[in-house]
Amino acid sequence: MTFIGDRQELCDLAIEVAKKAGELLMKRPAVFDLSEKSSVLDFATQMDIQSEALIVKSLLEIRPDDGIVGEEGANRESKSGVTWVIDPIDGTVNYFYGLPGWNISIGVKDETGVIAGAVFSPTTNSLWWATRGGGAFYNGLKISCNNPVTLDNALIASGFGYDRSARVSQSADIAKLLPIIRDVRRNGAAAVDLCYVAMGAVDAYFEEGLNEWDLAAGGLIATEAGAVISDRTGGAPGKSMVLAAGPALHRELLAALAI
Ligand code: IPD
Ligand code: CA
Secondary structure, three states: OOOOOOHHHHHHHHHHHHHHHHHHHOOOOOOOOEEEOOOOOOEEEHHHHHHHHHHHHHHHHHOOOOEEEEOOOOEEOOOOOOEEEEEEEEOHHHHHHOOOOOEEEEEEEEOOEEEEEEEEEHHHOEEEEEEOOOEEEEOOEEOOOOOOOOHHHOEEEEOOOOOOOHHHHHHHHHHHHHHHOOEEEOOOOHHHHHHHHHHOOOOEEEEOOOOHHHHHHHHHHHHHOOOEEEOOOOOOOEOOEEEEEOHHHHHHHHHHHHO
16 A cells, blocks of 8 residues: 655644653663664653654554664554654653653654654653644744854854763864854754754754754754754764754854864
8 A cells, every 4th residue: 555645744643642652651660671883872762762662653553564763673564655754752861861852753754755744742741743844833833943143143052972982072063163152052852953953942953873863853843943953064964963054054054063
């Protein structure tokens, strides 16, 4: 069966399922069971795994022919042309330490790229969503990124991956920017950082080493809110760099990072 479906319908399903996973995750376990992933810094809790299982089951119950790409290993080829890109807890370190901002990020893509996505952060009661061409929303209100913002006034979010050696170049970027911008924020969850750009809660966000599930929903939400997203050369964003900002600041950041 081939059924792509309406973008808003797909978005509504992403929202419904993200909320369901949020309910599960708000029941914080008394004891954490940690499994190591790419490095000793990178781990999943039993809740990352349970959240992904719940999301996959809920999506496939409604759309059994869709594909899945999930951070905790869910992988399924699409027969419908639609694939769900899932981060069952974005900000696992925040979740483990009991800090806010962790979220559930669910993007939906077809052969043209991401067409809808939702990011739900239960501890801050925040829900962001977007459909391609339909704008970006925060708790029901249409949002747009800050533009124009000059570099010297810019509040910029960033993040550091789990690869210790990559942190050398990441800290070099921060050292370069810090003296010439307003300030830096490290919130601990890439999808929310992108949503913060979308709603103007920060002016820009950049990070190296993001995976598809970190970027899918938040990237669409930021783009639909008017942000430009690229790598550090102005090409497509990817593992080497995701740089998101309103168009004016984005141009200045590309130039500043190139020096
Ligand atoms: C991580 C968070 C963090 C970012 C890392 C991501 P995870 O996602 O988004 O803010 O700096 O690059 O991997 O591992 O908690 O899903
Ligand atoms: Ca995750």
